[in-house]
Amino acid sequence: MQRLITIAFIFLNLVSYSQSVRGTTYFGLQVKPIFQTNAGGSELSNLKLDNFNVAIKQKVGFSFGGSVRTNITKLIAFESGINFVQRNYEITNSLTDTNVSISHQWSYINYEIPLNALIYIQLSPKTYMNTSLGTAIRFTPTDIQKKLQTGGIHSFENYGLYQSKIAFNVNANVGFEYRTDKKGFYYIGGSISVPLRPILNFYSIHSIQSTTAKKLVKGQFTGRYISLDLRYFFPNIKKKGDQPNKELH
Numbered sequence: 001m002q003r004l005i006t007i008a009f010i011f012l013n014l015v016s017y018s019q020s021v022r023g024t025t026y027f028g029l030q031v032k033p034i035f036q037t038n039a040g041g042s043e044l045s046n047l048k049l050d051n052f053n054v055a056i057k058q059k060v061g062f063s064f065g066g067s068v069r070t071n072i073t074k075l076i077a078f079e080s081g082i083n084f085v086q087r088n089y090e091i092t093n094s095l096t097d098t099n100v101s102i103s104h105q106w107s108y109i110n111y112e113i114p115l116n117a118l119i120y121i122q123l124s125p126k127t128y129m130n131t132s133l134g135t136a137i138r139f140t141p142t143d144i145q146k147k148l149q150t151g152g153i154h155s156f157e158n159y160g161l162y163q164s165k166i167a168f169n170v171n172a173n174v175g176f177e178y179r180t181d182k183k184g185f186y187y188i189g190g191s192i193s194v195p196l197r198p199i200l201n202f203y204s205i206h207s208i209q210s211t212t213a214k215k216l217v218k219g220q221f222t223g224r225y226i227s228l229d230l231r232y233f234f235p236n237i238k239k240k241g242d243q244p245n246k247e248l249h
Contacts, residue, residue, distance in 0.1 A: 024071050027068055027233065028066070028068075028184075029064075029065075030066075030231040032229045033062050034062060034227040035060060035061075035227065037225060037226045039194070043058060044220060044222070047204065050215065051095050051096045051097045052095060052096075052206045055091070055092040056091055058087065058088070058089050059088040059105075060088065062086055063086070063227065065082050067231060067233070068080055069118070074120075075119060076117070076119055077118040078117060080114055081113070081114060083113075085110050085111070087108045087223065089105070091103065091146075095206070100150055102150050102156065106160070107144075108221070109142075110139060110199070112169065113136060113137040114136040116134030117132060117134055119132070126178055126179050127178055130174070130177060130189075132173045132174075133171075134170075134171060136169040136170075136171050137166065137168060138168060139165060140165055140167075143159070144159065144160035145158070145159045146159075154206065155206075155207050155209065157204070158204045159204075163198065163199075164197075168196050169193045171194070173190070173191040173229065174190060175229060176189065185231075187230070187232070190229060191226065192224070193223075194224050198223065201220055202220060
């Protein structure tokens with residue numbers, strides 16, 4: 001709970017900072033499906049020791065959250081926010097010389113606070129292309145563990161242990177944006193996220209009841225992903241009535 005409060009506090013400070021920077025600030029929402037990528041190195045997919053085999057397949061995950069963007073100049077902006085991120089995996093434990101096999105779904109959840117610099121390229125009066133580069137603060141609330149019983153004498157245990165509760169990603173993005181004064185901004189683009197260190201240490205154990213015999217295999221999840229980004233920024237509604245003249249003192 002203290003970690004979540006800390007993240008919320010950081011986000012509120014980022015919002016306050018954005019509002020203090022010269023330029024217009026926009027608030028928005030985003031949602032994105034995320035997919036595995038092997039850019040920069042292959043993701044963990046298979047582990048084996050003698051007849052003990054563990055197959056790992058990353059499924060489609062998702063992310064959603066809030067964004068705050070402040071224009072520094074007409075073509076440069078700063079963007080931050082807070083996002084919930086869930087990576088999904090299917091893990092199959094099996095013994096290759098028997099018909100013993102069991103699969104289950106795994107989910108790794110974390111929260112991210114991106115800190116990105118954006119550059120706009122205006123394509124038409126209302127259409128922009130933008131690209132961004134930055135980092136993200138990643139917070140992992142808990143480890144993952146799963147114990148499986150096959151119904152016979154065999155059992156399997158799978159563990160995902162984070163290396164650090166707070167870590168960092170490098171992220172990059174490119175996309176297109178359609179802007180309206182009254183209905184807000186509509187954005188579609190793509191991103192890549194690369195953790196600076198593996199997100200999880202993975203351990204899988206096979207044991208046989210009534211014996212002390214155990215087999216252990218281990219590896220690491222890199223956590224890299226690409227995503228399809230959909231965003232909407234709310235319009236800034238001007239107050240009705242006469243506005244004060246800023247030139248008057």
